[in-house]
Amino acid sequence: MLQYLIIQLDNTSTSFCHYSNTKNRPLLITLDNLKNGILFAMKENLMVQYVLPDYELPAEYIEAMESIDNTKIASYQSVYANNADIVVLNGWNKEYLFDKDDVYVLRVDKKELFGKCSEIKEKIKMCRRLNIVITDVETFTDVDFELYRSVLKEFSIALEDSFAADFVAQLNVLTDRMMLDKMNNCNAGCDSITLAPDGRFYVCPAFYYENEYNIGSLVDGLDIKNPQLYRLEYAPICRHCDAYQCKRCIWLNRKTTFEVNTPSHEQCVVSHLERNASRELMMSVRERVEFLSDKEEIKDISYLDPFDLRDEWL
Amino acid sequence: MEKIKENSSGWSNGMARNITFIVTKDCQLACKYCYLVGKNSNERMTWEVAKQAIDYILSHEDDFKEESVIWDFIGGEPFLEIDLIDKICDYVKIEMYRRNHHWFNSYRFSFSTNGINYHTESVQNFIKKNIEHLSIGITIDGTKRKHDLNRIWKTADMKKGGGSPEEERGSYDDVARNIPLWLEQFPNAGTKVTISSADIPYIKESVLHLYSLGIHEVNINCVFENVWQEKDDVKFEEQLLELADAIIDGEFYKDYTCSFFNENLGKPLDRKLQNQNWCGAGKMLSIDAAGNFYPCTRFAQYSLRDKRAWMIGNIYDGIDKNKLRPFLVLDRCIQSTLECIECEVAEGCAWCQGENYDSADTSTIYQRSTAICKMHKARVRANNYYWNKLFRKLEFKGIAKKESVDYAKLSNSNNLIC
Ligand code: SF4
Numbered sequence A: 001m002l003q004y005l006i007i008q009l010d011n012t013s014t015s016f017c018h019y020s021n022t023k024n025r026p027l028l029i030t031l032d033n034l035k036n037g038i039l040f041a042m043k044e045n046l047m048v049q050y051v052l053p054d055y056e057l058p059a060e061y062i063e064a065m066e067s068i069d070n071t072k073i074a075s076y077q078s079v080y081a082n083n084a085d086i087v088v089l090n091g092w093n094k095e096y097l098f099d100k101d102d103v104y105v106l107r108v109d110k111k112e113l114f115g116k117c118s119e120i121k122e123k124i125k126m127c128r129r130l131n132i133v134i135t136d137v138e139t140f141t142d143v144d145f146e147l148y149r150s151v152l153k154e155f156s157i158a159l160e161d162s163f164a165a166d167f168v169a170q171l172n173v174l175t176d177r178m179m180l181d182k183m184n185n186c187n188a189g190c191d192s193i194t195l196a197p198d199g200r201f202y203v204c205p206a207f208y209y210e211n212e213y214n215i216g217s218l219v220d221g222l223d224i225k226n227p228q229l230y231r232l233e234y235a236p237i238c239r240h241c242d243a244y245q246c247k248r249c250i251w252l253n254r255k256t257t258f259e260v261n262t263p264s265h266e267q268c269v270v271s272h273l274e275r276n277a278s279r280e281l282m283m284s285v286r287e288r289v290e291f292l293s294d295k296e297e298i299k300d301i302s303y304l305d306p307f308d309l310r311d312e313w314l
Numbered sequence B: 001m002e003k004i005k006e007n008s009s010g011w012s013n014g015m016a017r018n019i020t021f022i023v024t025k026d027c028q029l030a031c032k033y034c035y036l037v038g039k040n041s042n043e044r045m046t047w048e049v050a051k052q053a054i055d056y057i058l059s060h061e062d063d064f065k066e067e068s069v070i071w072d073f074i075g076g077e078p079f080l081e082i083d084l085i086d087k088i089c090d091y092v093k094i095e096m097y098r099r100n101h102h103w104f105n106s107y108r109f110s111f112s113t114n115g116i117n118y119h120t121e122s123v124q125n126f127i128k129k130n131i132e133h134l135s136i137g138i139t140i141d142g143t144k145r146k147h148d149l150n151r152i153w154k155t156a157d158m159k160k161g162g163g164s165p166e167e168e169r170g171s172y173d174d175v176a177r178n179i180p181l182w183l184e185q186f187p188n189a190g191t192k193v194t195i196s197s198a199d200i201p202y203i204k205e206s207v208l209h210l211y212s213l214g215i216h217e218v219n220i221n222c223v224f225e226n227v228w229q230e231k232d233d234v235k236f237e238e239q240l241l242e243l244a245d246a247i248i249d250g251e252f253y254k255d256y257t258c259s260f261f262n263e264n265l266g267k268p269l270d271r272k273l274q275n276q277n278w279c280g281a282g283k284m285l286s287i288d289a290a291g292n293f294y295p296c297t298r299f300a301q302y303s304l305r306d307k308r309a310w311m312i313g314n315i316y317d318g319i320d321k322n323k324l325r326p327f328l329v330l331d332r333c334i335q336s337t338l339e340c341i342e343c344e345v346a347e348g349c350a351w352c353q354g355e356n357y358d359s360a361d362t363s364t365i366y367q368r369s370t371a372i373c374k375m376h377k378a379r380v381r382a383n384n385y386y387w388n389k390l391f392r393k394l395e396f397k398g399i400a401k402k403e404s405v406d407y408a409k410l411s412n413s414n415n416l417i418c
């Protein structure tokens, strides 16, 4: 069921996810479209998430935006970074100042992640939650998978100490799976949709930036064709999977396999490396202290890509 | 004891990998139902492209593990490129031998042709050279009247994009003259007949005509495209009832088959145990003149009306396996509506993944086209009639029903409608 409306306020509003923002020239959503978007959200009972640009918005925009309960996403460079609920870090910089109560999204490519792993690791404990989004997952090779395995190991060591010291730092790629008993994916097109600066609805901002199809407009209404394909039950591989923390990125699915419901090999392996690293971390912490006692142990499995099990389901 | 003729099983019985070379997009004919919307005379495969494709395939043995291979040649009309095909086949044989490839003793060359050039010297030389490893299907739609309705020669004006019905010239005589030679060389050959809306009144006479030409196996199916008019199902059912009477009364069932009648048809399907996909797209590989790979020819641009080609790689970069994943995990229920899943007569209701893709509301292979629904239901009714009548007749003749059912099952277990 739809729960969230993401409003991409400007073409230059930061990406907070796997896609890159391909539009450099500012294009602010019209005030009418903003207000109509808010009205739509109110009528459909949707929570609004604003993705803010770096520059200051006109006062009447801010006034309209605050007419509904909302969450704000802004980049570290944005004038709104201090008011944002989620701050996006585009690329790594060791000078970043973290606030203990804030949630950060770190968008990095594999080269930076592998290269700056020790610096990043030090910051995990300095915020409420860090979400790492790898922006080139689809390019991972077998060598990258091994490197990522070691990066997760390093992060695990840092986290294990903090858990033993009773501070539960959250790092999406390691701690989410421990807490989850069922899938918790991006769910774009199913739980959330995006209103872009052009007044049209998209599955997520990536579909707007990559000139993919829209799913209706404020004028004509929402029109999601084949809506079932965004639901887990209609995802032929994911519905058999227990990498519950996986983003299951609808956009990357579309880009790599042409189908919104079918993930690439690379996405699956990366998510399983995370799943397995979570398992090991959970077991190590449990050897030292009582930890998440209401949660079941994560099972030991022999595959990294559930696609390899397809003969068992078909 | 009286027998019902068994359909010949497909070569290698589904254990073969199908590799299709789209050698040309040109054809002498301009069949009205042809799904190839982008036919043209410019895109001919070069030897360099063909060779590189073969080299790629044979050097990636791990990705092609099936025990056998069918090297398939289609067009347009493949025999327009017989010299290239001859060179390709020679090279394939030499390379499979040289590499000690596991397909060396388990291969076949397969053709679907309009039959017009069948008698020519170059085609005949090729056939003689490869006859042990050859399957050739000639498409003939039935009687002259029925065949000439759709399978017409391309005119000079059509080549330029024009043409009028007055100029239409059917191709029946040009094909029929080659049928005796073909049947002499391939006595068990079958033919494929495609039924569109305008063909319905001619079904019975066409099948019987093909039998009279000496063709014992008629593989016939309705097109998957949404071409059906109101009441077509009623007319279709009437034709099939008449055909059923003719086959049973004339006792053709002893020596001839028609794929419309199949004992395994029209039952509900179990959601779990009978959840397989129908179509083989994704388990095949098609290569076009530019060296691009497709999961099946229907996904090449020249076959698609409304969608972009679904390319899964090319001879230079190889196969992008991610682009094949959706095909390899596709099952029946995930692409079907509840109506299809719960359908009382679902068994045998076919689909083509390419047509599903082309007609889907979004760019997906996960939305089954149901344009054929009413035609399938009509076929099921006629099929029920056929078997009830046939069994009754055999019972009267003293043949136990169970035995007949066993024969019938055997006889129809290998019908592929694609
Ligand atoms: S589909 Fe979801 S995970 Fe992928 S880019 Fe869009 S919002 Fe992010």
Ligand code: SF4
Binding pocket: A237, A238, A239, A241, A242, A243, A246, A247, A248, A249, A263, A264, A267, A268, A269, A271, A272, A306
């Ligand atoms: S790991 Fe793969 S199968 Fe599992 S949820 Fe993620 S994308 Fe789906």
